Amino acid sequence: MATNSNISPTAPKNHERRVEISDHEFLVNSLENSDDEENFKLKKELGLMDGVGIIVGIIIGSGIFVSPKGVIQFSGSVGMSLVVWVISGMLSTVGALCYAELGTMIPRSGGDYAYVLEAFGPLPAFLFMWVALTIILPTSNTVMALTFANYIIKPFFETCDVLPDIPVRLIAAVVVCLLTWVNCTNVKWAKNVQGIFTMAKICALMLIIGTGIQQLAAGNTQNYQGAFEGTNWSLSSISTAFYQGLFSFAGWNCLNFVVEELKDPFKTLPRAILISMPIVTLVYFLTNMAYFAVLDPDEVLASSAVALSFAGYVLGSLKYVMPIFVALSTFGSLNGCIFACSRLFFVGAREGHLPQALALINVNTFTPMPALIVLGFLTLCMLFTSDTLVLINYVSFSESLFVMMSIAALLYLRYTQPYRHRPIKVWLWVVVLFFLVCVFLVVLPVIERPMELGIAIGIFLAGIPVYVLCVRRSHKSNKFRDFMGSFTSVCQMLCHGLPEEKND
Template identity: 65%
Template sequence: MDGSISETLPLNLTSTGEPQPQQKMNDVDGEDDHQSNNSDSGFKLKKELGLMDGVGIIVGIIIGSGIFVSPKGVLEYSGSVGVALIVWAVTGLLSMVGALCYAELGTMIPKSGGDYTYIHEAFGPLPAFLYLWVALVIIMPTGNTVIALTFANYILQPIFPNCEEPPDVAVRLLAACVICFLTWINCSNVKWATKVQDVFTSAKVLALIIIIAAGVYHLATGNVDHYHRPFHNTNWDLAAFATAFYQGLFSFAGWNYLNFVVEELKNPYRNLPRAIMISMPLVTIVYFLANVAYFAVLDRSEILASNAVAVSFGNRMLGVMTWTMPFFVACSTFGSLNGGIFASSRLFFVGARQGHLPQILSLINMKNYTPVPSLIFLGLMTLFMLITSDLQMLINYISFTESLFILMSIGALLWLRYKEPNRHRPIKVWLGFPILFFIICLFLVVLPIVQRPIELGVAISIISVGIPVYYLAIHRQKEKTNSFMDKLLYITQKLTLSMPEQKAD
């Protein structure tokens, strides 16, 4: 431990019985700085995120690997260009409706943790733990793994121009390196992480603008052959249709991630809904136009044969500037992975603070005010997921489990509307929105089980395993286990220079 820190900080006894440093946090909130220090002092995560940081997190996480990977999946399961475009438009509108519902939840329950917090508030600890369990095992690390693998595929594409795909070992190794690097960035400084997010969000938007502009030019010069029979080969099977929606919704995944960091957002009652209302229409329009461009330039067979649709598009349209597309896509996925690590680590932090994960994950670094143990744990889980590089299988795992627990979160909104009708709600959406969103999520959860029973059966089994884990590890904690965890907590505090959150009395 740095000598200057230990000399200036008073000591506090933690649950381990060992002396630990303690210091107060200086709230960084512009004009409210003095007031915050007087009324909300304590050792905790800082409120450092403004409106544009919120927009950057939502846009930066949503626009990631999905728009460059999922066009193939959406077309494969929908069957035709016309239905694929409808799926993209509807999934964008659906995500916008869901984001508005989460704006109500986030301002009614202004705590970090997102779905975990809302499910816990409405339905109690066991359903909340199951979400935390599946997020820990599937959703968060697997989603970050998909993005990291996509980054590696795109950045290596120009290095192996004569190969259909870069070598699998090289892809996994590069993905592991970028996961470790961004975990270090997020451990070091919140402002560094948000600066990375802002820069790479700009790069990914520029990449999509280039795709859209090239596609518009291609259509304007009379190349409209691919739109002559837009609904030819349509697959009207409902289960396949739901899977097409899975692929599209994966591309919009992240619209609820700002809810995970509400406690670090300045003036969340104002900035949370504003960030959502700026971000979601922007992303929906950009995604739809990007797919119009893809389908204008590439025919159905070319898209289905490509694992890197944006690169195939660049090879056809950009000539000597073809190399820019893999570069921009790599920038896009890099920024999305950074945002995913930043937001999802807060979920584990909140779960540990609530007592549903080891207390180690609720520690905060005393110098940088970042949840270092939670970030390191997430990084290790993400590295573990690199055992497979089957992106489509990973996407189906994520989409099913996310849809299931988003369904529960919207159910929480409806239940709290009924149970606590007079509760303070700074934002109250039209009741038809959560009802519509609930019905569609139910459709997305039930129907694909018929078409993909093995993959979804594995996901359901993992969720079910969380029930005995809850009762054995959480509900009935043993004294011996507590003693071991206390020692591990003390060692982790020493190694990471961290301590538990301490709010003012």
Template identity: 60%
Template sequence: MPEKNGKNGHKVSRESINDDDGQVALKKELGLLNGVAIIVGVIVGSGIFVSPRGVLQESGSVAVSLIIWVLCGLLSTVGALCYAELGTSIPKSGGDYAYIREAFGPMPAFLFLWVALLIINPCSNAIAAMTFANYILEAILTNCSEPSPNAVRLIAAAVILLLTFVNCYNVKWSTRIQDWFTMAKIVALLLIVGCGALQLYRGQGYEHLSYPKSFEGTTNSPGHIALAFYSGLFSYAGWNYLNFVTEELKDPFRNLPRAIYISLPMVTIIYLLANVAYFTVLTPAELLSSNAVAVTFGNRMLGSFSWIMPLSVALSTFGGLNGGIFASSRLFFVGARNGHLPVTLAMINLKYFTPIPSLVFLGILSLSYLTTTQIYVLINYTAFIESLAVAASVGALLWLRYTQPNLERPIKVNLLLPIVFFITCLFLVLLPFYVSPYETGIGVAITLTGVPIYFLTVQWKSKPRLYNKLINSFTTITQKLFFCSQED
């Protein structure tokens, strides 16, 4: 049996290399349906089921809240189209990291990677896992008191371990989970829409949707309208996740934009109809007093089948967590491949062709955040960083239009779209400095801690021999433990 040498001398059987040319690389296994499932599956998390009240609370009226839901969908679609240009002109996995690095250089890209590594991605995974645990327990223990925090943490840890294993073992398993759970959450939303349509068919539920009553209480404060947009955009978060896995997408020049054209309008329409359905059953006061709108809705409409709603939220967060693990692990993989993280995170298992070291590392970080109940505060500290990253990516699009006008752009959006989106993002980035300067300042401080780390680990080339020896030993151990090698 012929063999080849992996990096650092690791022997690899030709039969373990699945590509026709014998290369070690991530495989292109994601089709159009998988792309749609990743976008929809990550976007439709717990937000639309749990927290539509934020939009209503800040906007002040039913009509304006519905308008904001539509505008948030349109804004997300514009952003996704901008990312379609970026993803096809810079066809690299890593999303924002890859685009910021291409346009502005390594340090800004490293700072984004640092915050994503330290807090954003593992915290988001931990929160999704705990949300799953809370709602699956609510579906099972319908008449019991609030579940024990330790039970929630145990189930959350179990689901993180399960999905990390699935993503390590087989990309197709992961995408099938994403496909099926995306379908499940869409069915749950359509159930809500159907109940609302039934109410309207019966001649009920028009009271709070009729003009002019639906506009009563509308705020006249631009700041509150902006905060309403924050709540709405939170439920649309994840529209850019397909760009993290561009290299694994079949025919990305066609399938990336097609997945966007299908998924974003579909999510926007379903979100709008779901919110209309909420108002056909619940009064604005009831919606504002509910911590889980879909569960309150289900208790009112489904009777003995009310357990379907908490189960739907659990399934939704399960699929969202799977998509988050799949995509964010590729971010760390690409960062390591570019020398911004330890080389072990840029290695691929030679049997399953998955970035197992990156997935395991992300899983460990996610599990570590289950030890605290204060992770929501940490997310608040860095929430504006995510908006800043999106603004920087769209700024990269505009900068590359200026500095590299001849760059091949299979998709080229009208220049007005990225300009409008960039200005909107800047507004959303700057607003937190006025509304919550303390949390924003902490977020800036966390980001700036990456500057000395960058100079010590990336810029400093003549590191001590002992340091290099330890890193090489760790790399060898990782290769043997996970049977992995760097890409060819």
């Protein structure tokens, strides 16, 4: 939401920086932590392994521990479900490579927002920002926080079929506040948390895979006899099975949200994708093979949490470890999403589509503190319900729609700017194939859940009058400008923040 602020991003070259805030002045000292005092901005602190940790850590959340039920339900057989997992991984890798081309061609943080803005202009980009602000980001984070809370207290309520609602929501709120504080305090803390919990979830999956291999070696292969018998070959069933599988790979585009904080993004972004996506695909495939070495399809269908049912059969007294592992997995995913997604709000504010206060950087920690706090607040607001299925329905359609728009932007820029520098260029037929997959992912849910997705579309269209009033015509209202200027000044003092300095 554009405002004319009296905050000057320029500064003297010595160790003191004076900032005008309405009628007040405060002095910001000792910026020696900055790599370049003349260029105050988010620091490039993410290397190759940090990028791999972010992608793997966000993708591997709660999905692989619970979602195999949906894949087997609609695929109908063990063999076809494994095929679905492999092809879902391959399609997600193709999508990630398309985003690698976009991210190296348009090396700005913000992911889909930056690409839609570049190709189609401010209104479509604002609508993406609007939906991300109201639905996608806070809702996705809420789902992960609730999943963490459900699993962390599950060992204490083993005999209860339904967990108590209030404690679950309180724990979810606490973890959102904790991770928001970590990300506000230090980028290195955030990436260290991401690395530690990524290793924890890999250990959990290695435990499942190792146990499954042991079971297969002992001759428990009965579930693989006639692996494709009972396959649902109808188009609607197979397509829904793929939808379930692809949903579990969500997050493959997360590194594009923080491109400006990558060291050497032209090399780091594609390399991180090429390392992490095969790892996730292989881990998902082996994990599902392990599940079917112990559980038959009927047992998987009867289970609300496949990993817990698996642990109950083969781990004995160690079965109580699995809920903790699942909780740690979602904790790491939530941390990665908070880190990456807050940068979207930061970039949107920098472009004038959100209040300028969200484009402030804390002078001590070099983190976008106001954007992080707003994201945390919106996530807490979503805790009015603990029904994760309802929340997921709103998110999945919105995410698919804007991935489709980003791939459309890639095709559009290929046509309108054929000679633009592209450090990575994906084969055109691959881009077209993935675009068709995105169209399918948008159309199918509309047919299956028209009521819920009608509400999501209504929220999307509601962004148009907001754009007209708060962005296009904001400069015509002196009262609105004065209010937003005062709001930015207050946020600047409370968060000890400065706007980013632009390169000359």
